[in-house]
Amino acid sequence: MARVELEGLEALINAVQRLGSEGKKIENKALKEAGAVMQEAIQNETPVRTGKLKESITVSGVRTQDGVKYVAVGPSKEAYYGKFLELGTVKMRAKPFMAPGYENGKDRATATIKEELRRGLGL
Template structure:
């Protein structure tokens, strides 16, 4: 016995699934995370102790890990995209000593600014990521 079936709307469904893939692409994830990362960076710039202003000026958001050498924070949403937030080493101004300010040294007490910035903006950052990704997915679903 032979059976056949016809599915109406399959091509439309495939197109919508393709748009969903685009809405959650690395490019969209990067954009969403960069914008959310700026929330943390702005708060860190407010909290960082200022002497010359170089450390504050070096706090950036980037997708390039080499500039950070382990200082600062990383932000990701479970995909291949990761954003780095914190003082940038080798930049102008140079924030090479950010980790010493954050964690202290044998000669200087810690003056944390990155962790408090993250902690105080966590809810806002999560909401921003959730809302921006939801908007991108809804836009893709509408076509």
């Protein structure tokens, strides 16, 4: 699963948190939109043989761990073989798609979060 961490957005995040429950909705929407951007970027890098792996790339709901909200993006459990492609095996060379997808999408995902937070705050 890809994970995006943002730095330098403290002021926006603090403003969202001050809004209470409405702020949580704005924050969740921003994370889901960024997750969709990452999903597309990863799918663009996913090798296609049957298309099952590409279709299995999903965005989780908003989760919280150690006080940090995030969404997870990656193949579902049915496409377990994605990890073999990403990391390789003893008999197969790695064909990464998650890492390149993350690298290609992280800037757009960050921009999406910023834009959604600004829009939600009316800035």
